[in-house]
Amino acid sequence: MTRAVLVSRAAPPTVTDVDLPDPAEGEALVDVTYSSVNFKDGLALARNPGVARLDPLVPGIDVVGTVSGLGPGVHEVAIGDRVVLNGAGLGETRHGGWATQAVVPSGSLVVLPEAIDDSFAAAIGTAGFTAMLSVLALERFVAPDDGPVLVTGASGGVGTVAIALLTARGYRVTASTGRAANTESLRRLGATEVVDRGTLSDPGKPMQRATWAGAVDSVGGATLANVLASTRWGGAVTACGLAQDSALPTTVLPFILRSVSLLGINSVDAPLELRRRAWDRLATDLDAALLADVTRTVTPEQAIAVGAEVVAGRVHGRTVVAVAG
Numbered sequence: 001m002t003r004a005v006l007v008s009r010a011a012p013p014t015v016t017d018v019d020l021p022d023p024a025e026g027e028a029l030v031d032v033t034y035s036s037v038n039f040k041d042g043l044a045l046a047r048n049p050g051v052a053r054l055d056p057l058v059p060g061i062d063v064v065g066t067v068s069g070l071g072p073g074v075h076e077v078a079i080g081d082r083v084v085l086n087g088a089g090l091g092e093t094r095h096g097g098w099a100t101q102a103v104v105p106s107g108s109l110v111v112l113p114e115a116i117d118d119s120f121a122a123a124i125g126t127a128g129f130t131a132m133l134s135v136l137a138l139e140r141f142v143a144p145d146d147g148p149v150l151v152t153g154a155s156g157g158v159g160t161v162a163i164a165l166l167t168a169r170g171y172r173v174t175a176s177t178g179r180a181a182n183t184e185s186l187r188r189l190g191a192t193e194v195v196d197r198g199t200l201s202d203p204g205k206p207m208q209r210a211t212w213a214g215a216v217d218s219v220g221g222a223t224l225a226n227v228l229a230s231t232r233w234g235g236a237v238t239a240c241g242l243a244q245d246s247a248l249p250t251t252v253l254p255f256i257l258r259s260v261s262l263l264g265i266n267s268v269d270a271p272l273e274l275r276r277r278a279w280d281r282l283a284t285d286l287d288a289a290l291l292a293d294v295t296r297t298v299t300p301e302q303a304i305a306v307g308a309e310v311v312a313g314r315v316h317g318r319t320v321v322a323v324a325g
């Protein structure tokens, strides 16, 4: 039995006792200390059918805690390991991390680097992990000296961590946000320029002035189309999100006239080797104090309301869920 937030078609989300199976082949039991609130958790709480594929469902696409049980055939982790898991179906097709215990697929569990304590790991969460995956992808194409890099959705979870990570590696970052009140905070994270997202959000010309060496996009839609249209020759743009729109109203012109690359980012199914590489880089590149500046911690009860706030674009930075109390 675990104490968990439960989302169901039958009743509003609530905190209750939920039966937990013993870990099966390739699964581990984790005593959860922290989870976090991600955009996708907000969609699950709203019972978006593309996300909440189990009914009832414990939300929480992130799990941080200590391994306390092992099913047969588990070799990636041992009892007592401090671990993090992002995605892998948690909070979508299987119960997630807004619970005191979780049974998770061991093949996606990462043993936390020493430098990352549990609450820092949850502050990073899927959003920060995805920002790291985006930077790992981008740096295969774009070097810090190549020119300015744009981060869209800059006030959000992916955006804030991406700004800090890119700055730590020497990139010159421009942040795009709809919330001018966050300008100083975005500058503290490392952004040298802050632009109004309104300059990017309406459909634009298929080719625009070559401005960006690269970009980390988490909003999709016309914004991503405009970013592609204003990326320099040989530049690259990562796409992980749909905060504006899942549609991408673009043309082939940026690809065939400027050799621009569009790099897709999926955190959910990332292979273990990539997960470990990303968490190792987060341990060296991300300043815990910088992230703490844009992170708040809530109880599981409070997290229920935060989900809708994240989807509405009203949360700046990250929200940690303190599960162990």
Ligand SMILES: C=CC(=O)SCCNC(=O)CCNC(=O)[C@H](O)C(C)(C)COP(=O)(O)OP(=O)(O)OC[C@H]1O[C@@H](n2cnc3c(N)ncnc32)[C@H](O)[C@@H]1OP(=O)(O)O
Residues within 6 Å of the ligand: 039, 040, 043, 049, 050, 051, 061, 087, 126, 240, 241, 242, 267, 268
């Ligand atoms: C942390 C990550 C994120 O935040 S990502 C952003 C949040 N995610 C979403 O908003 C996606 C929500 N999902 C949807 O809106 C829908 O599932 C859909 C539009 C992606 C597809 O819906 P539709 O009803 O058209 O088709 P199916 O659900 O039947 O799926 C068709 C086909 O696609 C495969 N598929 C669906 N979802 C995923 C997924 N998340 N990852 C990988 N593949 C997916 C699905 O398995 C089907 O393939 P098949 O081979 O037929 O099984």
Ligand SMILES: NC(=O)C1=CN([C@@H]2O[C@H](COP(=O)(O)OP(=O)(O)OC[C@H]3O[C@@H](n4cnc5c(N)ncnc54)[C@H](O)[C@@H]3O)[C@@H](O)[C@H]2O)C=CC1
Residues within 6 Å of the ligand: 038, 039, 040, 126, 127, 130, 152, 153, 154, 155, 156, 157, 158, 159, 178, 197, 201, 218, 219, 223, 239, 240, 241, 242, 243, 244, 245, 265, 266, 267, 268, 310, 311, 312, 313, 314, 315, 317
């Ligand atoms: N592909 C993957 O594996 C992952 C995908 N995502 C996706 O990335 C996106 C961002 O995630 P988070 O940063 O965690 O969410 P978030 O809600 O913290 O940040 C999104 C940001 O986009 C802004 N925004 C909302 N509407 C906008 C619009 N019309 N134009 C421009 N900006 C807009 C919001 O104000 C907010 O600052 C979401 O769509 C999420 O589903 C997130 C993590 C993993």
